[in-house]
Amino acid sequence: MPPETSSHATDRLDDDDYPAFTMGRAAEMIGATPGFLRAIGEARLITPLRSEGGHRRYSRYQLRIAARARELVDGGTPIDAACRIVILEDQLEEALRLNEELRLDEVPRKPRAGRGGTDS
Numbered sequence: 001m002p003p004e005t006s007s008h009a010t011d012r013l014d015d016d017d018y019p020a021f022t023m024g025r026a027a028e029m030i031g032a033t034p035g036f037l038r039a040i041g042e043a044r045l046i047t048p049l050r051s052e053g054g055h056r057r058y059s060r061y062q063l064r065i066a067a068r069a070r071e072l073v074d075g076g077t078p079i080d081a082a083c084r085i086v087i088l089e090d091q092l093e094e095a096l097r098l099n100e101e102l103r104l105d106e107v108p109r110k111p112r113a114g115r116g117g118t119d120s
Contacts, residue, residue, distance in 0.1 A: 019049040019057035026058040030067040040069050045083040065090065 027034045037056070040046055046065055048056040058066070065086055072082035 016061040017059045019059050021058045021063065023048070023056045023058070026063055026066070030063055030070055032066065032070050036070065036073075037066060039079055040066055040083055043080055043083040045069055045086060
């Protein structure tokens, strides 16, 4: 099998969904403990992928979600409520993004003069 090309490896670095971080590194990056990551996994906020050896691996997207949950928990919100809030925030952001896409896709149609409209 040929070695990976550098462009393919670079593509993974730019991929927010690529599971690049181990549990220890992920916890360190967001200032949490591995136990916190397990807890939000049990609450179904994020589902880490597993390496061939069965170790949890996290993506940058998952780390952003986990960091937001940690902020809420640090502010006194119970972990289950924090997870629900983050899920709702994520759903709202996606709905707003889709709404904007649809709005931009609509091309206003102006009637042309002389084509069924009234000419002044």
